Amino acid sequence: MKKIFSAFLLCFSLLLQAQQEQVSSPEGSLKMELNVLEGKLMYSVAYDDVLLIDGAPLGFVTNEGDFSNDLVFVEAVKDAVSKTYEQDKIKQSQITYNANTLRYTVKDSKDRRFSVLVQVSDNDIAFRYEIDKWGETRAIVVEKELTGFSFPQETTSFLSNVMRPMTGFARTAPSYESAYTADKPIAEQTAAGGYVFPALYKVKDEYWVLLSETGVRSLYPASHLSAYQDGTFYIEYPNEKENNGFGSSGAQLGLPGITPWRTITVGKSLKPVVETTIPWDVVEPLYEPSQEYEYGKGSWSWIIWQDASMNYEDQKAYIDLAAAMDFKYILIDAWWDERIGYERMEELIDYAASKDVGVFLWYNSNGIVNDAFQTPLNKMNTSIERKKEMKWLQKAGVKGLKVDFFGGDKQETMRMYEDILSDANDYGLMIIFHGTTLPRGWERMYPNFVGSEAVVASEMLVFVEDVRKKEAYNATLHPFIRNAVASMEFGGVVLNDYLNRGNKSGQKRLTTDAFQLATGVLFQNPVQMFALTPNNLDDAPNFQLDFLKELPTTWDETRFMDGYPGKFSVLARRNGDTWYVAGVNAEAEPKKLNLDLSFLAGKTVRLINDDKNVETFTKEIKIPKNGKLNLTMQSGGGFVIVNE
Structure with a gap:
């Protein structure tokens, strides 16, 4: 037994x-x-x-x-x-x-x-x-x-x-x-x-x-x-x-x-x-790209100049801004079909092409699942209308679309995302999604997908006072959470002192210029529409504009340098042989950093930072041979280092 x-x-x-x-x-x-x-x-x-x-x-x-x-x-x-x-x-x-x-x-x-x-x-x-x-x-x-x-x-x-x-x-x-x-x-x-x-x-x-x-x-x-x-x-x-x-x-x-x-x-x-x-x-491409898609920066009137800017002359001014900044694109937002019209839009696209600027156009994603009323409407939610519209878009020379207002994660909505992406590829169009879900491997799965919002993005700085007050706090979270798993079309880098067209009074920006420039590095997306305005060509310092002209949107390497979610964040990104090191500070007091920049040891670099009066400045510095660098980020401020 x-x-x-x-x-x-x-x-x-x-x-x-x-x-x-x-x-x-x-x-x-x-x-x-x-x-x-x-x-x-x-x-x-x-x-x-x-x-x-x-x-x-x-x-x-x-x-x-x-x-x-x-x-x-x-x-x-x-x-x-x-x-x-x-x-x-x-x-x-x-x-x-x-x-x-x-x-x-x-x-x-x-x-x-x-x-x-x-x-x-x-x-x-x-x-x-x-x-x-x-x-x-x-x-x-x-x-x-x-x-x-x-x-x-x-x-x-x-x-x-x-x-x-x-x-x-x-x-x-x-x-x-x-x-x-x-x-x-x-x-x-x-x-x-x-x-x-x-x-x-x-x-x-x-x-x-x-x-x-x-x-x-x-x-x-x-x-x-x-x-x-x-x-x-x-x-x-x-x-x-x-x-x-x-x-x-x-x-x-x-x-x-x-x-x-x-x-x-x-x-x-x-x-x-x-x-x-x-x-x-763990994912693979679902189809071949119909062409070689180009990534880069763009201008975007709506974020600061809002709906009133949806007219031919204002959009022409933003095309000129993009050209002056060596940006590849302009995003023309809601109401363009009614306030500019298809015929004049073709003229505007041709004007942009003459300036070597490509055009992204905004579309409402649907007309049946919510009450969003902005037009163009009912152009993306059915196969027949979508292909008819995309045929015109291709003929007119449009480079990409920003499709908005999805509002859901059901399987049928996932099918709609895929249908838009697949059809757009057939017509050589890149796609940005707005009012949307988190991208889940889509950068690799869909060759013409170039980013999604899916975050408390720059528009909320304009609409919600609490978001404006917490801009630095939110910025320190994204590299560790949202942007760690997917591209993030944030639409930031605001150089206006006030978040409106007049730039004289109203909703004051509470972060420094150095902070704004740093987010251009911290927030990763292959096509990023920045919040610059035409007046910035005259009122922003040349060193800031020069930095943005050279700033890439694609990266060969990314490294964590320092930080804690909700407090501060410092990353390093490399494009080719050029390193960008950037950080932002959400804490109430200045943050002293001791960075290990051994990959830049002994090199002369350009530093953009804020002084004790929270004024943004630039200067050349040399990284010590041991690669250790001490610097301070002001509260609501930031810094960028670029090896030249």
């Missing part, structure tokens, strides 16, 4: 061992473990053998059944993946990705199987569900996921809440335009609608964890995080009230099928968070 019992224990032990599988990063510090316990699929994440996510749930519920309970382990297969690729629209141009993989397969009582595919690189985890064919079943609806992220109770968080659907301007929410809270205990993150991706956490006072998702396209809705529930943040699908209540909030999926990747970036500092490329490492 003892021998039988011992044999049973041995078998039970082997079974547990077989069910519990771990995959580590190539370097070995980051680990993810999967296990089935009492019929439930769970995972944990450790870094340096410290548990950061523990006993978090996996699984999903479909219209064919519940796949979060009564699961049985089938097999685990380990492998590795390695690739090198080029990407010219993100924070780094040459990327090598190496990861160890684990495909962990389970089944339910009806022998219906699915796997969790995990890829672990040195500071990043990406995982997704891969669902097999189930007998004759080839189509399912995934109604919800049980995927969760379970952190230690003392964890703090940096989260932005999901906007309530069908609220805000013309009922266009949600549009990822809620501010982030900083360092808030997770137990207090109880917003009813949940929180958008990306989400940043500080765990055990020394580890950073960034959550996001990538690879979302027309085949799945975009998701977000739930409010904190019993120790866990869960994946949630879009609110059913989005799109005026029309369309499913779940995922219509053909079998075999896959879900988007959920990503976890982990580090003992913010360096892996700032420098991660995981949103693009």
